[in-house]
Amino acid sequence: MTEYEAEFNDGRTAARHHVSVTFDAHGLRLTADPPEVEGIERQWPYGALRLIDPPRPETPLRLTASSEPDARLRLDDPAFFAELQHRAPHLFLSGLARPNVRRNAAAILAALLLTGLFLWQGVPRLSAPLARLVPVEWEQKIGRVVRKRLLAGAKTCEAELGGAALSRLTRRLTSKMEAPPKFVVTVADRGAINAFAMPGGNILIFRGLLQSAESADEVAAVLAHELGHVHHRHPTQMAIRSMGVGMITDLLTGDGSALVELAGNVGGVLLLLSYSRDMERQADEFGGTLLRRADLSTHAMVGFFDRLRGAGAKTDGNNLAGYFSSHPPLSERIAAGAKSDGNKSGGGPALNNDDWQALKNICG
Amino acid sequence: MPQTPSPAQLRLEQRGRAGELLPIVLLNMLLNILTLSIYRFWGKTNVRRYLWRQTHFLDEPLEYTGTGGELFKGFLAVFLLILAPLGVVSNLAGVYLEPDGTELASFTGLFYLFIFFLIGMAIYRARRYRLSRTRWRGIRGAMVGSSAQYALRYVFFWGLTLASLGWAYPWMRVSLFTRIMEETRFGDRAFRVVATLGPLYRLFAICWFGSFALLIAVTAAVVNFSSASVIIEGLADEMTVSPWLGLLVLWPFFLLFWLPWYKAREINHLAAGTSFMAVSFRMDVSVWNLLGLMSLNLLIVVTTLGFGQPFAQLRVFRFFCRRLRMIGDLDMDWVRQSSAMAPSIGEGLADAFDLGAV
Known part of the structure; x- marks a missing residue:
């Protein structure tokens, strides 16, 4: 039986001991050299052996045992290396053959899949129940921040006659609702064709939208649609979604500083994401119900969409980029609008002509 | 059989080669891309294993026993x-507190103070993790102090340094270094630090007043070139202050210009004040050594978009090992295993704040 010379550290002190190592049926046997040194005897089973580093040429082989992970055995002899390879081949596996590499690879893969699944399904599904948990007070504060950003310095329009017309229109829309949500409608002096619902029931209509509408019915349709977003708390859901997505991205890249920078930036982030198809459909359904109850045309919305889409070729990109890019006129929705009962302005126009003109000129 | 190495043998030796590091770095790059960067914890571990095992003391390599899984957790x-x-x-505060009120301002102040505290904590904890995963002859290192106390000291001294226009800086460096080294253990043995402030302050004073000399020289040059003075005035207009005050705002950059001279002295001075058992340390670093190391490392990291970081680390290891000398007799046989608690997971904070390149 061959004896191999080795250096041994017992893991209790940094003192180095000379030992001789032999192979037997079960493992490595370590004996002190000279034999009178006490406390060095070891029997390391093959299954307990661990290589400190993968073997490399002209580098001593360093071993430990799982029973005493602080201990170190160091050997220089190539013959020992060959015999160990023969007796304990499991130590010399490489790459994916090693169980811990396989385990890590599986863990990383699982983490990636879970993250993807969470982004794809979890965040959208959680946003609605979470939005219901947000106190209305907070929503209104968030809404104010977003509103400030959207206004971007533009003034709000409060001409007396126009304001009265606007409140008549909103009253007509919501009078038949059992529990109308709290909301405020404001017109902003901006030319873009756009309207937004913000957390907390703030609805902002840009002057451009009023001017490109052909009738008060069309404005009523847009307003009803936005009220649908308010009712379903979609703006708050979107804020929660974008925060969720931001956090997951940070989690992946490990960039905590980005998270800190996010402070107070909710408004900006909110605008980065547009409503999902499902949300638009919900808002349409709600808006349609509202219009029907108020005896208003459900076709006005479709007409407005169609006309602006048709005009898209002629209008410069900027003008169309507003409302109809964030509210893409999906054929599905148009079909749904057209299919719903033929209730075409059963109760007359949304506003009489004087009121409609006043509303159009609300910005003076 | 106790060893009695002659003092000349007491050197750390870094045998790593860039050529051997390259395949590790390339594999890390590939796997980082494939896993949307989740692999970085394992990649970092592979690089450390290599750097550690190529560092030898008394012909015995260091050993890094940390795992990627620990860093990930x-x-x-x-x-x-x-x-x-x-x-x-912070999101809620941004929404909930009035944007222009004092409430938000004081919240932001406290928030960043806390971040600073966390950075101090991160420095200490990362060091604790790395030492607990560093072995030599099976004996591991440790940090035995409290990271919160270190972080408090860190915040306090940085506040003092800012308030004193930099004058507390040498004091802070000596205090923090002493603290961190005296709480460092190899096995059961502590490091000792006795570092005076005098030599550091002499050089610091020269640098501090030198920064004003530089400022005045630059100002004189600016006044001579009217086109440049337009720029300075434009800058001052932006900040709605007089041109002279505008220049004063630039003063910290002039102070930074002298920093390498101070840093080289500081490294040598702090090393000379440090001892372990009967061994005292010496570092031999000149400002040109330091500038050479830093500028080339910066170039490596920037041109490789950060992927070359391990090569910069190898250069730092080599630089340190080559310039560190140990004087005295060292009988390692009496060093016993550390009984300090080792953290089970590591370096989350340091990773979050992008600290600690190694």
């Missing part, structure tokens, strides 16, 4: 328990 823990709540709190 450390990161997850910090993200979920500290960063995510912080993000939520």
Whole structure:
């Protein structure tokens, strides 16, 4: 039986001991050299052996045992290396053959899949129940921040006659609702064709939208649609979604500083994401119900969409980029609008002509 | 059989080669891209294993026993328990507090003070993790102090340094270094630091007043070139202050210009004040050594978009090992295993704040 010379550290002190190592049926046997040194005897089973580093040429082989992970055995002899390879081949596996590499690879893969699944399904599904948990007070504060950003310095329009017309229109829309949500409608002096619902029931209509509408019915349709977003708390859901997505991205890249920078930036982030198809459909359904109850045309919305889409070729990109890019006129929705009962302005126009003109000129 | 090496043998030796590091770095790059950067914890571990095992003392290599999984868990823990709540709190504050009120201003102040505290904590904890995963002859290192206390000291001294226009800086460096080294253990043995402030302050004073000399020289040059003075005035207009005050705002950069001279002295001075058992340390670093190391490392990291970081680390290891000398007799046989608690997961905070390149 061959004896191999080795250096041994017992893991209790940094003192180095000379030992001789032999192979037997079960493992490595370590004996002190000279034999009178006490406390060095070891029997390391093959299954307990661990290589400190993968073997490399002209580098001593360093071993430990799982029973005493602080201990170190160091050997220089190539013959020992060959015999160990023969007796304990499991130590010399490489790459994916090693169980811990396989385990890590599986863990990383699982983490990636879970993250993807969470982004794809979890965040959208959680946003609605979470939005219901947000106190209305907070929503209104968030809404104010977003509103400030959207206004971007533009003034709000409060001409007396126009304001009265606007409140008549909103009253007509919501009078038949059992529990109308709290909301405020404001017109902003901006030319873009756009309207937004913000957390907390703030609805902002840009002057451009009023001017490109052909009738008060069309404005009523847009307003009803936005009220649908308010009712379903979609703006708050979107804020929660974008925060969720931001956090997951940070989690992946490990960039905590980005998270800190996010402070107070909710408004900006909110605008980065547009409503999902499902949300638009919900808002349409709600808006349609509202219009029907108020005896208003459900076709006005479709007409407005169609006309602006048709005009898209002629209008410069900027003008169309507003409302109809964030509210893409999906054929599905148009079909749904057209299919719903033929209730075409059963109760007359949304506003009489004087009121409609006043509303159009609300910005003076 | 106790060893009695002659003092000349007491050197750390870094035998790593860039050529051997390259395949490790390339594989890390590939796997980082494939896993959307989640692999970085394992990649970092592979690089450390290499750097550690190529560092020899008394012909015995160091050994890095940390794992990627530990770093990953450390990161997850910090993200979920500290960063995510912080993000939520700061978001809510941004929404809930009046944008132009004093409330938001004082919240922001406290928030960044806390971040600073966390950075101090991160420095200490990362060091504790690395030492607990560093072995030589089976004996591991340790940090035995409290990271919160270190972080408090860190925040206090940085506040003092800012308030004193830099004058507390040498004091801070000596104090923090002493603290961190005296709480460092190899096995059961402590490091000792006795470092005076005098030599550091002499050089610091020269640098500090030198920065004004530089400022005046530059100002004189600016006044001579009217086109440049237009720029300075434009800058001052932006900040609505007089041109002279505008120049004063630039003063810290002039102070930074002298920093390498001070740093070289500081490294040598702090090393000379440090001892371990009967061995005292010496570092031999000149300002040109230091500038050479830093500028080339910066070039390596920038031109490789950060992927070359391990090569810069290898250069730092080599630089340190080559310039560190140990004087005295060292009988390692009496060093016993550390009984300090070792953290089970690591470096989440340091990773979050992008600290600690190694």
